[in-house]
Every structure is written in structure tokens, then in C-alpha cells.
Amino acid sequence: MDGAHIQISPVRRRSFDRLINFTDAVVAIAITLQLLPLVDIKATDGESVWKLVSENSSQIFAFWFTFLILSVLWLKHNQIFNSMRAFDGTIFWLNSLWMALIVFLPWPTALYGSLNDGQLNEIQGIGLLYWWTLALISGVGWLVAIHAWQKPELLEESAILERHEGSGLKKYRGASFVSAFLLIGLAAEFSPQLVPYLSLGMIPMDLLLRKKTGGKTRRNQAGNSR
Numbered sequence: 405m406d407g408a409h410i411q412i413s414p415v416r417r418r419s420f421d422r423l424i425n426f427t428d429a430v431v432a433i434a435i436t437l438q439l440l441p442l443v444d445i446k447a448t449d450g451e452s453v454w455k456l457v458s459e460n461s462s463q464i465f466a467f468w469f470t471f472l473i474l475s476v477l478w479l480k481h482n483q484i485f486n487s488m489r490a491f492d493g494t495i496f497w498l499n500s501l502w503m504a505l506i507v508f509l510p511w512p513t514a515l516y517g518s519l520n521d522g523q524l525n526e527i528q529g530i531g532l533l534y535w536w537t538l539a540l541i542s543g544v545g546w547l548v549a550i551h552a553w554q555k556p557e558l559l560e561e562s563a564i565l566e567r568h569e570g571s572g573l574k575k576y577r578g579a580s581f582v583s584a585f586l587l588i589g590l591a592a593e594f595s596p597q598l599v600p601y602l603s604l605g606m607i608p609m610d611l612l613l614r615k616k617t618g619g620k621t622r623r624n625q626a627g628n629s630r
Contacts, residue, residue: 410557416490423499424485430503431478437510438467438474441517466517469603470509476610477506477541480577484549487563494551495558502544505537512537531592531599539585546578577613584609 447456516534591598
């Protein structure tokens with residue numbers, strides 16, 4: 405807790421704000437780049453929009469799914485940075501790696517989305533590349549969180565207090581997402597038919613891992629005050 409009372413200079417505060425703004429800009433650009441493969445999809449004369457969507461369903465699904473996953477990863481990244489008030493060299497380089505992977509993601513997304521059902525079984529490595537890139541992004545974000553929590557001087561005092569109140573299953577969220585992406589990557593390589601089901605399974609997993617132990621903590625505090 406003592407580290408939380410160390411004064412942060414206005415220069416360091418301003419530098420941290422600029423890092424956040426730069427990171428958000430990179431994520432916004434990367435999400436926009438996800439749309440580029442869809443721009444090249446054009447209808448032929450007399451072709452209905454439903455047929456066009458059906459013929460390019462893999463590409464469209466890849467875009468929307470990746471958009472959703474990037475939104476969730478950014479949200480977690482945002483929560484980590486909101487608990488901080490400054491950064492050090494380790495945070496800077498881990499965050500730079502995180503941004504580089506975010507910018508790299510549109511390429512495996514385009515490759516993965518361009519495959520039809522038959523090609524998923526024939527072309528090896530593309531599904532693995534896509535899902536394991538997501539695993540790396542999630543893993544690096546997890547490392548940022550781990551390092552930040554080991555440096556109380558980088559954190560807001562309110563964030564430290566909330567941390568001590570208990571976070572329930574949320575503390576397993578980073579490891580769970582990394583493990584899920586690695587598992588789905590292996591499934592994409594050896595059993596592609598399982599990928600949609602495993603992907604959908606991440607939704608209830610995320611909801612479960614959002615649970616807190618705040619109620620238990622408040623009961624304990626009430627008992628101690630008696």
C-alpha cells in the first residue's frame with residue numbers, strides 16, 4: 405500500500421495519458437482494417453444480396469467475431485490501464501507488443517475468413533495462426549496486468565483497495581482466455597467442425613468469470629464491525 409502514496413509528477417501523468425490515447429488509436433485502426441476484405445466483395449449482375457452473403461459467410465463471420473473479440477480484449481486492457489496512474493519500461497514494451505499483435509491480426513483474420521468448409525480440412529496452419537494470434541494478444545495483455553499488480557506505485561490507490569476486497573473468478577480470466585484460444589486453435593487444426601461450438605462457449609465463460617466476491621466481502625466487513 406505504501407507504494408500507492410508515491411507522488412507521480414505531472415510529466416509522468418501526461419506521458420501515461422498519451423500512451424493510452426496512442427493505444428486506443430492503434431486498436432481503432434486495427435478494427436477498421438478488419439473490414440477491408442469485405443470491401444472487395446461485390447455482387448455480379450442479377451445476384452441477390454442473400455446469395456452474396458451466403459457465398460461469403462465465412463469472411464463475414466470472421467469479421468464480426470474478430471470485432472467482438474477485439475472489443476472484449478480492448479475492454480480488459482482498458483480496465484487494467486484505468487487502474488494505473490503511470491507506466492514503466494516493462495509496461496511500455498509489453499503494451500507495444502500487444503499493439504503490434506493487434507495490428508497483425510487483420511491478416512490471419514482475412515486468411516481464415518477466406519476458407520470455405522472444405523478448405524478448413526485441407527489447408528493446415530491458417531486456423532492455428534488465427535486463434536494462436538488471439539491467444540498471444542490475450543496472453544500479453546495478461547502479462548501487463550500481472551506486472552502492474554506487482555508494482556503498487558503504478559496503481560491508483562482506489563484500484564489497490566478494490567483488489568484487496570477480492571475479485572472472485574475474475575483473477576482467472578486472463579489464463580482462461582489464453583487457454584481457450586489455444587484449445588480452439590488446436591481444434592481448428594484437427595477438428596474444424598468443433599470450432600463454432602467452442603467459440604460460442606467463450607460467451608458463458610466470460611460471463612462466469614465476471615463474477616465478484618463483493619457480497620462475501622461486505623458480509624465479512626459487517627461481521628467485523630459488530
